[in-house]
Amino acid sequence: MKIIASDTVATRGFASMLEGYDCPAILVSTDYRIVAFNQHYRDQFGDIALDKPARCFEISHGYTVPCDEAGEDCPLSATLQSGRKERVLHIHQTPRGKEHVDVEMLPIHNEQGELLFFVELLRPVSVASVEEGSAKLVGASKAFNQMLEKITRVSHSDASVLLLGESGSGKELVAQAVHQGSDRAKNSLVTLECAGLTDSLFESELFGHLKGSFTGAHSNRTGLVELANGGTLFLDEIGDVPLSMQVKLLRLIETGAFRPVGSSTIKHTNFRLICATHKNLAQMVKAGEFRQDLYYRINVFPIFVPPLRDRQADLPLLISTLLKRISERKEYHLTHSALQALQHYPFPGNIRELSNILNRAVLLTDTNVIERDTILESLNIDTSIHQQTDLSLTLVTYGQTAEGEKVAWVDLKTAEKRYLSDLMAAHDNNKEQVAEIAGISLRSLYRKLE
Numbered sequence: 063m064k065i066i067a068s069d070t071v072a073t074r075g076f077a078s079m080l081e082g083y084d085c086p087a088i089l090v091s092t093d094y095r096i097v098a099f100n101q102h103y104r105d106q107f108g109d110i111a112l113d114k115p116a117r118c119f120e121i122s123h124g125y126t127v128p129c130d131e132a133g134e135d136c137p138l139s140a141t142l143q144s145g146r147k148e149r150v151l152h153i154h155q156t157p158r159g160k161e162h163v164d165v166e167m168l169p170i171h172n173e174q175g176e177l178l179f180f181v182e183l184l185r186p187v188s189v190a191s192v193e194e195g196s197a198k199l200v201g202a203s204k205a206f207n208q209m210l211e212k213i214t215r216v217s218h219s220d221a222s223v224l225l226l227g228e229s230g231s232g233k234e235l236v237a238q239a240v241h242q243g244s245d246r247a248k249n250s251l252v253t254l255e256c257a258g259l260t261d262s263l264f265e266s267e268l269f270g271h272l273k274g275s276f277t278g279a280h281s282n283r284t285g286l287v288e289l290a291n292g293g294t295l296f297l298d299e300i301g302d303v304p305l306s307m308q309v310k311l312l313r314l315i316e317t318g319a320f321r322p323v324g325s326s327t328i329k330h331t332n333f334r335l336i337c338a339t340h341k342n343l344a345q346m347v348k349a350g351e352f353r354q355d356l357y358y359r360i361n362v363f364p365i366f367v368p369p370l371r372d373r374q375a376d377l378p379l380l381i382s383t384l385l386k387r388i389s390e391r392k393e394y395h396l397t398h399s400a401l402q403a404l405q406h407y408p409f410p411g412n413i414r415e416l417s418n419i420l421n422r423a424v425l426l427t428d429t430n431v432i433e434r435d436t437i438l439e440s441l442n443i444d445t446s447i448h449q450q451t452d453l454s455l456t457l458v459t460y461g462q463t464a465e466g467e468k469v470a471w472v473d474l475k476t477a478e479k480r481y482l483s484d485l486m487a488a489h490d491n492n493k494e495q496v497a498e499i500a501g502i503s504l505r506s507l508y509r510k511l512e
């Protein structure tokens with residue numbers, strides 16, 4: 063514990079309390095001065111010279127004014143207002159660069175109820191990053207941080223999580239982050255893509271089967287729920303689970319009990335459930351397409367994964383991250399006007415679509431600088447497919463570019479669907495062959511053709 067020299071015995075008492083926390087903690091006065099910090103703080107964030115005034119906003123952010131005056135949420139003023147513990151997600155400067163930190167502010171009162179200090183607990187969030195090229199969830203925008211705050215809140219519990227968001231917005235990556243941040247992280251995260259599965263395939267994938275239990279069951283197969291024992295089961299596209307299977311899923315979630323296909327033995331498993339969907343499940347419940355009881359079971363803690371168009375501030379960071387993922391050896395950059403072109407695009411296919419556009423741009427460019435025209439060409443590839451094959455594609459009109467140019471962009475999802483339908487027609491509906499040509503899994507093909 064480090065403490066400022068001039069402080070009283072009482073202050074020392076509060077300061078020594080910091081060593082009782084199992085995470086970095088600082089003691090802050092009501093005028094933002096850091097009075098003391100614990101060993102965990104020193105290990106994670108380095109030393110603070112306390113012989114001259116060190117204010118929390120200067121040390122954590124490099125600001126000259128409190129966070130709320132710099133346009134951010136300030137946990138200290140929030141605690142002052144509410145009189146209660148407050149929690150926010152901030153991006154702090156650390157010896158490793160900028161990092162997401164889960165900040166909890168606790169007010170400390172004396173016996174008369176007067177506010178003396180705040181204890182600020184700072185837990186680095188390891189599942190996300192603001193570093194270009196990271197393999198984690200990257201982002202720093204308000205919408206992203208709000209989502210990350212939910213992830214950090216729920217990760218350590220065993221609550222079922224429902225991820226809601228458009229296709230390609232990052233739901234699978236968020237599921238991985240929830241698992242990684244949980245106490246089950248040392249065990250497996252097992253994923254089942256529910257779209258396109260028939261009743262029998264769904265049942266045998268999920269619960270497993272015995273050899274000979276149906277035609278084609280050449281050997282025993284362990285069900286995914288058993289593989290997820292001690293870990294997490296991620297059901298992607300839960301809205302696509304057939305109604306007849308929903309009751310079996312409900313029983314599994316309620317009791318942890320299941321019976322492999324062809325077996326008379328009831329087995330038990332213990333997993334944490336994460337589900338994801340781009341569909342409106344509440345509406346499906348109303349329409350009788352999704353069981354209400356199952357909906358309540360899976361929707362304990364919903365997390366909204368924002369579409370890319372609501373995370374505009376993250377676009378440059380995502381672009382450099384995806385470019386690094388696309389090409390490790392050669393470093394690609396976008397010109398300012400190329401970035402502007404992307405900033406005007408609505409991205410109906412979200413981050414997956416951005417990744418596809420950048421992949422095309424890298425293939426179309428001869429140097430390591432990606433120009434605006436290359437980006438426009440990458441975006442218009444679908445328009446040319448449209449023209450060549452006379453497909454009636456959905457157009458997404460967005461007005462005009464920064465340069466005043468009027469543009470109507472093609473909806474990539476529709477283009478993709480028509481491309482796959484054409485491939486199917488050209489290959490006698492042979493799904494295995496089409497999936498191979500398109501470079502996607504059979505399950506993705508079913509989903510995309512839906």
Ligand SMILES: Nc1ncnc2c1ncn2[C@@H]1O[C@H](COP(=O)(O)OP(=O)(O)OP(=O)(O)O)[C@@H](O)[C@H]1O
Nearest residue numbers: 198199200201228229230231232233234235413414
């Ligand atoms: N925050 C992020 N930072 C970096 N990469 C991301 C982020 N979010 C998504 N991605 C990347 O975008 C792509 C699409 O993400 P993901 O598969 O998780 O989306 P999804 O919402 O599950 O899509 P679908 O609904 O179609 O299954 C992946 O390549 C993923 O790595």
